[in-house]
Amino acid sequence: MSDKEHTYTNGEVTIVWKPALCTHSRRCWTGLPEVFKPGERPWIRPDGADTARIAAQVRNCPSGALSLREPAAEAVPDGPANRIEVSTDGPLLVHGPVTVTLPDGRIEHRTGRCALCRCGHSANKPWCDGAHRTHGFRG
Ligand code: SF4
Numbered sequence: 804m805s806d807k808e809h810t811y812t813n814g815e816v817t818i819v820w821k822p823a824l825c826t827h828s829r830r831c832w833t834g835l836p837e838v839f840k841p842g843e844r845p846w847i848r849p850d851g852a853d854t855a856r857i858a859a860q861v862r863n864c865p866s867g868a869l870s871l872r873e874p875a876a877e878a879v880p881d882g883p884a885n886r887i888e889v890s891t892d893g894p895l896l897v898h899g900p901v902t903v904t905l906p907d908g909r910i911e912h913r914t915g916r917c918a919l920c921r922c923g924h925s926a927n928k929p930w931c932d933g934a935h936r937t938h939g940f941r942g
Pocket residue numbers: 824825826827828829830831832863864865866867868869
């Protein structure tokens with residue numbers, strides 16, 4: 804999987820977005836449209852809200868595609884680690900840290916959150932790529 808990441812900073816907080824992990828849940832842009840604007844380039848505008856609101860919204864990203872660079876990452880405490888959440892009609896949301904062994908033997912370590920495909924349609928297995936939505940997965 805690509806480790807490519809994009810960063811967006813306002814000098815106080817740096818938002819990190821990893822496109823390969825994004826499941827296109829829409830949570831960020833429906834939750835904080837002042838900052839997350841999918842129709843614009845750049846699509847993340849960290850000067851659109853204060854640090855506390857940005858940190859809270861980033862914590863709400865189900866896939867781990869969004870994260871914050873320290874020290875802002877400390878602004879809002881995360882939930883309990885090492886738990887799996889079965890999302891409605893969507894992926895398994897894994898709250899790390901967790902180690903994933905891939906079929907070819909490669910090992911990936913995830914310190915934050917990640918989303919595992921549950922519908923079988925992802926083109927980026929085992930990770931969810933949002934395809935459950937276009938395939939109308941129910942479960
Ligand atoms: S997965 Fe995260 S970054 Fe992608 S749309 Fe949802 S909240 Fe935004």
